[in-house]
Amino acid sequence: MAPRLHTVIVSTRPTRIGPSIARWFHEFAKSHGKFDAQLVDLADFNLPLVDEPHHPMRRQYTQEHTKKWTASVNAADAFVFVTPEYNYTEPPSLSNAFDYAYWEWQYKPVAFVSYGGVSGGLRSAQTARLHASTLKMMPIPEGVALPNVFAQIKDGVFTPNNLNEQGATATLNELLKWTNALAGLREEIRAGK
Numbered sequence: 001m002a003p004r005l006h007t008v009i010v011s012t013r014p015t016r017i018g019p020s021i022a023r024w025f026h027e028f029a030k031s032h033g034k035f036d037a038q039l040v041d042l043a044d045f046n047l048p049l050v051d052e053p054h055h056p057m058r059r060q061y062t063q064e065h066t067k068k069w070t071a072s073v074n075a076a077d078a079f080v081f082v083t084p085e086y087n088y089t090e091p092p093s094l095s096n097a098f099d100y101a102y103w104e105w106q107y108k109p110v111a112f113v114s115y116g117g118v119s120g121g122l123r124s125a126q127t128a129r130l131h132a133s134t135l136k137m138m139p140i141p142e143g144v145a146l147p148n149v150f151a152q153i154k155d156g157v158f159t160p161n162n163l164n165e166q167g168a169t170a171t172l173n174e175l176l177k178w179t180n181a182l183a184g185l186r187e188e189i190r191a192g193k
């Protein structure tokens with residue numbers, strides 16, 4: 001069975017551009033052919049700031065939104081976060097979504113498609129990598145950075161250039177290696193060991 005890759009739309013703002021970029025990457029991942037590729041929109045989960053009474057390590061979730069989100073995280077074998085940069089860092093929507101789960105993240109490789117102005121969202125990807133590694137995700141260096149991304153979006157459609165496609169291919173190839181290499185460790189976690 002192909003490993004399951006979740007491409008996650010991180011921005012939840014009403015006028016966000018994240019979905020345009022994520023749709024491109026998700027279609028690219030489908031045509032890559034080695035993953036069971038799924039598109040996940042963080043906005044669909046409507047997560048408030050963490051409102052659980054217990055540390056997620058205990059898995060005693062009380063809120064429906066937490067149960068729904070952690071089930072989604074649990075189902076994935078790898079992630080690509082399509083993320084903007086807010087004030088040189090990861091958006092609070094991503095940071096908050098990370099904090100809702102614990103075991104569900106572990107031993108899953110992650111990559112970032114980041115976007116923004118001159119920085120291409122790279123600073124956001126860097127702070128998110130630090131956060132992800134604390135939850136025992138495996139952030140890989142490969143990724144796609146999209147500087148001045150606004151010029152590549154017209155009528156809600158993102159048009160990639162050659163460099164973007166090369167980056168996406170390298171990212172998916174490397175993610176696949178780590179996804180396979182960490183499969184045994186994910187099995188142990190899912191079996192509750």
Ligand SMILES: Cc1cc2nc3c(=O)[nH]c(=O)nc-3n(C[C@H](O)[C@H](O)[C@H](O)COP(=O)(O)O)c2cc1C
Nearest residue numbers: 011013015016017018084085086087088116117118
């Ligand atoms: C609160 C906020 C902070 C921002 N900070 C940055 C930044 O640090 N670097 C950057 O390149 N763009 C920044 N921007 C501009 C974003 O790149 C741009 O608004 C982009 O559309 C955000 O992605 P989204 O529309 O998917 O939310 C910021 C935008 C917002 C709303």
